[in-house]
Structure formats: C-alpha cells, structure tokens
Amino acid sequence: MTPTTAPIRIGRYRWIICALLFFAISINYVDRQIIGVLKPLLQDQFGWSEIDYGDIVFWFQAAYAMSLLVFGRILDIVGTRWGLAVAVGIWSVAAMAHSGASSVIQFAMARFALGLGEGGGYPASIKAVSEWFPKRERALAAGILNAGANVGAVLTPILVPVIVLAFGWRAAFIFTGASGLIWLAIWLLVYCKPADHPRVGAAELALIESDPADPPAKVAWSDLIRRRETWAYVLGKFLTDPVWWLFLFWLPDFFSKTYGLNLVTFGPALVIVYLLADVGSIGGGWLSSRLIKAGWSINRARKTAMLACALCVVPVTVALFADNLIVAVAIIGLAAAAHQGWSANLFTLVSDVFPRRAVATVVGMGGFAGAVGGMFIAKFAGWTLETTGSYLPLLTFAGVAYLVALGLIHLLTPRLEPVTLPERP
Numbered sequence: 001m002t003p004t005t006a007p008i009r010i011g012r013y014r015w016i017i018c019a020l021l022f023f024a025i026s027i028n029y030v031d032r033q034i035i036g037v038l039k040p041l042l043q044d045q046f047g048w049s050e051i052d053y054g055d056i057v058f059w060f061q062a063a064y065a066m067s068l069l070v071f072g073r074i075l076d077i078v079g080t081r082w083g084l085a086v087a088v089g090i091w092s093v094a095a096m097a098h099s100g101a102s103s104v105i106q107f108a109m110a111r112f113a114l115g116l117g118e119g120g121g122y123p124a125s126i127k128a129v130s131e132w133f134p135k136r137e138r139a140l141a142a143g144i145l146n147a148g149a150n151v152g153a154v155l156t157p158i159l160v161p162v163i164v165l166a167f168g169w170r171a172a173f174i175f176t177g178a179s180g181l182i183w184l185a186i187w188l189l190v191y192c193k194p195a196d197h198p199r200v201g202a203a204e205l206a207l208i209e210s211d212p213a214d215p216p217a218k219v220a221w222s223d224l225i226r227r228r229e230t231w232a233y234v235l236g237k238f239l240t241d242p243v244w245w246l247f248l249f250w251l252p253d254f255f256s257k258t259y260g261l262n263l264v265t266f267g268p269a270l271v272i273v274y275l276l277a278d279v280g281s282i283g284g285g286w287l288s289s290r291l292i293k294a295g296w297s298i299n300r301a302r303k304t305a306m307l308a309c310a311l312c313v314v315p316v317t318v319a320l321f322a323d324n325l326i327v328a329v330a331i332i333g334l335a336a337a338a339h340q341g342w343s344a345n346l347f348t349l350v351s352d353v354f355p356r357r358a359v360a361t362v363v364g365m366g367g368f369a370g371a372v373g374g375m376f377i378a379k380f381a382g383w384t385l386e387t388t389g390s391y392l393p394l395l396t397f398a399g400v401a402y403l404v405a406l407g408l409i410h411l412l413t414p415r416l417e418p419v420t421l422p423e424r425p
Contacts, residue, residue, distance in 0.1 A: 009203065010201075010203045010204050010207055011199075011200060011201045011203065011204035012204070013197070013199045013200050013204060014132045014133060014141075014194070014200075014204065014208060015141075016190075017128060017132050017190075017191065018129070018132070018133075018141050018144055018145060020183075020186070020187060020190060020191070021125045021128055021129070021145040021148070022144055022145045022147065022148040022151070023148060023183055024084070024088065024121060024125065024145075024148065024183060024187070025121060025122070025125060025145055025146065025148030025149050025152065026148040026149070026151045026152040026155070027088075027092075027152065027176075027179050027180045027183055028091065028118055028121045028148075028149070028152065029148070029149045029150075029151075029152025029153050029156070029248075030152040030155055030156050030159075030176050030179070031091060031092070031095040031114060031118070031176055031177065031180065032060070032114065032118060032248065033152065033153055033156045033248050033249075034095075034098075034156055034160055034172060034173065034176055035056065035057075035060075035098075035107075035111065035249065036248055036249040036250065036251065036252050036253070037156050037157050037160050037161075037252050037263070037270075038160065038164070038169055038172070038263075039053060039249075039252060039253055040252065040253065040256050040262060040263060041164070041169060041263055042107075042169070046102070046103070046104070048104065049386060050381075050382050050385040050386040051382045051383065051386050052104050052382075053382060054378045054379055054381055054382020054383070055104065055108060055378075055382065056104060056107050056108050056111055057111070057245075057249050057374075057378040057381075057382075058375055058378040058379055058382075059108040059109075059111050059112045059115070060111035060112065060114060060115040061115065061245070061371050061372075061374040061375040061378055062112070062115065062371075062375055063111070063112040063113070063114070063115030063116045063119070064115035064116075064118055064119050064367075064371040064374070065115075065119075065367075065368045065371030065372050065374075065375065066115075066116070066119070066368075067087075067115060067116045067117070067118070067119020067120060068119040068122075068123065068364045068365075068367035068368045068370075068371055069119075069364055069365065069367075069368040070119070070364075071083065071087060071119050071120035071123050071124070071360075071364055073221075073360075073361055073364065074120075075120070075123050075124050075127055075360040075361075075364075076127075076219065076357060076358070076359075076360045076361050079193075080124050080127050080128045080131060080191070080193075080360075081187075081188070081191050081192060083120060083123075083124050083360075084120060084121070084124035084125070084128070084187065085184060085187060085188055086120065087117050087118070087119070087120025087121060087124060088117070088120075088121075088180050088181075088183060088184045088187070089117070089180075089181070089184055090113070090116055090117030090120075091114050091116075091117025091118045091120075091121075091180060092117070092177045092178070092179075092180030092181045092184065093113075093117075093177065094110060094113035094114040094116070094117055094177075095114055095173055095176055095177030095180065096173060096174050096177030096178065097110045097113060097173075097177075098110045098111075098114075098170075098173040098177075099170040099171070099173040099174050100170075115371075119364075119367065119371075122347075122363060122367055123360040123361075123363045123364045123367060124360065125145050126142065126347055126350065126351070126359060126360065126363045127356075127359050127360040127363070128191075129141045129142055129145065129351070130351045130356045130359045131193060131194065131208075131356065132194055132208060133208065134207055134208060134209075134210045134211050135211050135298075135351065135352065136289065136292060136293070137289070138348050138351050138352075139285040139286075139288050139289045139302075139344060139345060139348040140282075140285045140286055140289050141285075142285055142344050142347045142348050143281050143282045143283075143284060143285025143286065143340075143341075143344035144281075144282060144285070146281045146285075146340060146343055146344050146347065147277075147278045147281040147282050147340070149277075149281070149340070150274040150275070150277040150278040150281060150336075150340060151274075151278060153248065153270070153273075153274035153277070154270075154271050154274040154275055154278070156270075157252070157266065157267040157270040157271060158267055158271060159175075159176075160172050160176075161263050161264055161267060163175055164263065165264075194208050194209075195209075218357070219355075219357055219358040219361055219421060220422075221361070221365075223421050223422055224358060224361060224362060224365065224421075227419060228412040228413060229349075229353050229354070229412070229413050229416075229419055230362055230365065231412055232349070232408065232409045232412040232413045233346065233349055233350055233362060233365075233366045233409075234365055234366050234369040235369070235405065235408050235409070235412070236346050236349075236366070236405045236406075236408070236409050237346070237366040237367065237369045237370035237373070238369040238370060238372065238373045239373065239401045239402075239404060239405040239408075240339065240342060240343075240346075240370075240401050240402055240405050241367075241369075241370025241371070241373050241374060242370070242373040242374050242376065242377035242397075242401070243313070243335075243339060243377075243397075243398040243401055243402075244336075244339050244343075245373075245374040245377055245378070246377055246381065246394055246398060247273070247332070247335075247336055247339075249378070249381075250381055250391075250394075251270060251273065251332070252266055252270065254391055255269050255270070255325075255328075257389075258320070258328070258391075259325045259328070261325075269325060269329050272329050272333055273329060273332050273333040273336050274336065275333075276333035276334065276336055276337040277333070277336035277337050277339070277340045278337075278340070279337055280309070280336065280337025280338055280339070280340040280341040281337075281340035281341060281343070281344055282344075283337070283341055284305055284309055284338075284340065284341020284342060284343075284344045284345055285341070285344035285345065285348070287301075287304075287305045287308070287341070288301045288302050288304070288305040288345050288348070289301075291304060291305070297416075298352055298416050299415050299416040299417075302345050302348065302349060302352065302416060303406070303409075303410060303416075305341065305345050306342055306345050306346070306402075306406055306409075307406060308338075308341075309338040309339070309341040309342035309345070309402065310338070310342065310402035310403045310405075310406050311338075311403075312334050312335065312337070312338035312341075313334075313335045313338045313339065313342075313398065313399060313401075313402050314399050314400070314403070315331050315334065315335070315399070316331055316332060316334075316335035316395055316398050316399050317392075317395045317396050317398070317399035318331065319331040319332050319335075319395060320390075320391055320392055320395055335398065338402070339402075342402060346366075347363065349409075349413075349416065350362045350363055350366070352416055352418075353413070353416055353417065353418055353419050354419050354421075355418075355419070355421060358419075358421060377394075377397075380393075380394070381394055
C-alpha cells in the first residue's frame with residue numbers, strides 16, 4: 001500500500017495584514033469624507049460660498065498630491081512599516097485639528113495638513129500588498145483594502161450625524177481622528193516583513209515569494225518617467241480619480257439640493273451608494289483574478305474587467321434627470337461600484353509590470369496625478385455650481401472619463417509585460 005502524503009497547509013496570516021490595511025483605508029476615508037457630510041451644516045453656520053468650499057477641498061487635494069509624490073519615494077527607502085506609521089500619525093492629528101477651526105483659512109490649513117498625511121495611505125498599502133501577496137492574489141487583496149474606502153464612506157454618514165447631534169460637529173472630528181491613533185498602535189505591534197514575521201510559516205512564505213525575486217537595486221524617477229507603462233497609470237489616475245473626489249465631497253450636497261435631504265436624512269442614500277461601491281471594489285478585483293485563473297492573459301483579463309467598469313459609469317450622466325431618489329441612487333451607486341472595480345485593477349497594473357522596489361514610487365506618481373485632477377475638479381465644481389447651480393457638466397465628465405482613460409492605457413501599453421529597470425546601486 002502506497003502511503004498518502006497529507007497536503008501542506010498554507011497559513012493565511014497575509015490576510016490579517018490585508019485586514020489591517022482595509023481598516024487603515026477605512027479610517028483614511030472617514031477623515032477625508034467628514035467635510036463633505038458636514039458641508040450643508042458648516043456652509044449655513046459659516047456662510048461659505050460654493051467657491052469657498054471648493055477652495056477648502058482644493059487645498060486638501062494640493063497637499064495630497066505633494067504627499068503622494070513624496071511618500072511614494074520615502075516608502076521605497078524606509079519601508080512600509082514606518083512609512084505608513086508616520087502617515088497615519090500625521091493625518092490623525094490633522095483630523096482632530098479641524099475641531100478648532102472657525103474660518104475658511106483655518107479649515108483650509110487643517111485640510112492641507114490632513115492631505116499631507118493621507119497621501120501615504122495608498123502607496124504604503126499597495127506596497128504592503130506587493131510584499132505579502134503573490135501576483136495571482138494581488139488584485140483580490142487590492143480590491144479588499146480598496147473596499148475600506150467604501151466602508152469608511154458608509155460609516156461616515158451613519159456615525160457623524162449621531163456624534164454631531166449628541167456632542168456637536170467639533171467632537172466628530174476629534175472622535176474620527178482618535179480612531180487613527182488607536183489603529184497606529186496596533187500596526188506597530190503587528191507589522192513586519194513576511195520573512196521576518198514569527199506568525200508566517202514556511203509554506204505561506206513560499207507562496208508569498210513564489211514570484212521571481214527582484215534584484216536589490218534602487219529606482220530613479222528618471223527611469224520611471226521614460227516608461228510608457230508609468231504614463232499609462234498616471235493618465236488613468238489623472239482622468240478617473242476626480243470622479244471619485246466628486247462623489248466623496250459633493251454627493252451629500254447633490255442629494256441635499258436635488259432631493260431636499262439633510263444631515264439626518266441623506267445617510268441611507270449615501271450608505272447604499274458606498275455599499276454598492278464595496279461590491280464593485282471586491283468584484284472588480286475578483287473578476288480579473290478569476291479570468292487569469294481561467295487561463296486568460298494578465299493583459300486581457302485586466303483590460304476586460306476595466307472595460308466592463310468603464311461602461312457601467314456611462315449612465316451616471318442621466319442621474320440628474322432621474323424621476324425619484326431611488327433611481328438616482330441606483331445609477332450613482334452603479335457608477336461608484338464601477339469606479340472602485342476600475343481602481344482595484346488600475347492599482348494592480350503597477351505590480352503586474354513593475355518590480356516590487358518601484359511599486360510605491362509609481363503608485364505615488366499616479367496618486368499625485370489623480371490628486372492634481374482632483375484639484376481641477378474642486379475648482380471646476382465650485383465655479384460651475386456657483387455660476388450655474390447645475391451638476392450636469394460634472395456628471396457628463398464623469399460619464400466619459402473612464403472610456404477615454406482606458407483608450408489611453410491600451411494605446412500606451414497594448415501588452416502588459418514586466419518592465420526591466422536599470423539596476424542602480
């Protein structure tokens with residue numbers, strides 16, 4: 001009789017790390033979205049114009065853009081553990097600082113500081129995914145952590161009104177900022193690289209390191225700027241990130257002005273939109289991963305998933321003309337889900353083609369471009385709403401942005417193949 005060999009059990013500690021990243025992004029989004037939820041209340045209390053609010057958002061985007069560019073580089077030098085710790089510490093303190101603001105300038109300063117810290121969130125998280133997951137699992141892991149954005153967006157309109165009604169709007173900023181400091185303590189206790197982690201067994205480590213190893217060399221920005229693959233990612237972020245910023249900072253206002261909702265009543269509509277976005281985030285990552293497992297090439301699988309997402313955003317233009325709130329929420333929710341599915345795959349393109357040592361830098365460059373796009377949409381939204389009072393130009397842009405972006409990505413990278421970068425000491 002031939003003895004049977006028991007299958008080797010592969011540990012799942014990498015998914016605990018993914019859960020930590022999920023919660024970090026959730027907190028990140030609560031801290032950034034709270035200003036949008038409180039916009040009607042603060043606008044009434046302080047007399048902000050649409051342009052004033054656009055300027056407050058603009059300065060967050062400006063700091064976020066600069067931070068993404070710098071943090072991506074810092075993370076590739078100092079590593080994920082301390083890079084993300086510094087980022088969370090900065091944005092948590094800045095979030096709490098909003099509680100002391102009482103003018104447009106003071107809110108803009110607090111938002112600027114918040115943007116400086118929050119710029120480290122996504123580059124660090126995507127770098128952690130590249131360190132803890134093999135390529136075949138990265139899209140799903142990126143989709144899960146990216147779903148944290150939607151959980152944060154769901155929690156904000158639920159928790160913030162409760163805190164505001166009980167303790168006032170200033171307490172809302174203190175509560176949300178303090179949650180980041182709690183997460184930070186857990187992160188420093190739990191995180192280190194897989195090879196050094198006592199909870200990672202040999203079988204799981206072998207899975208994590210199953211892709212070919214990268215050479216231990218540095219990466220220069222000049223090497224990345226010359227690559228078409230870099231520009232494909234950068235342009236994709238520049239064109240589509242502004243749509244998400246539009247949802248995040250103006251959707252409560254859209255529901256308030258179009259359907260007469262307020263701080264207490266627009267919560268369910270926002271919750272449904274962001275729950276659908278959660279489904280899209282995980283579903284978009286799952287779809288391309290499933291197609292790869294079915295034998296599709298990475299190039300075909302990723303772009304097919306992105307095309308499906310791009311087509312699902314197109315109807316958002318007609319949300320303004322919906323007969324009732326339910327129809328409007330369904331259309332916008334579909335677009336939000338499609339954006340997050342798109343983002344999960346767009347993020348993964350970076351780890352598909354670039355070596356791990358360059359991932360955070362490229363993600364930071366793309367995030368910078370997306371934040372610059374957010375700066376433009378903040379100014380454009382403030383001016384458009386102040387002068388016309390209509391969301392139609394903004395929703396029209398949202399409807400076509402993804403198809404244009406996918407066309408440029410395919411033009412620049414007709415085949416997704418690993419990039420070979422010069423080895424610099």
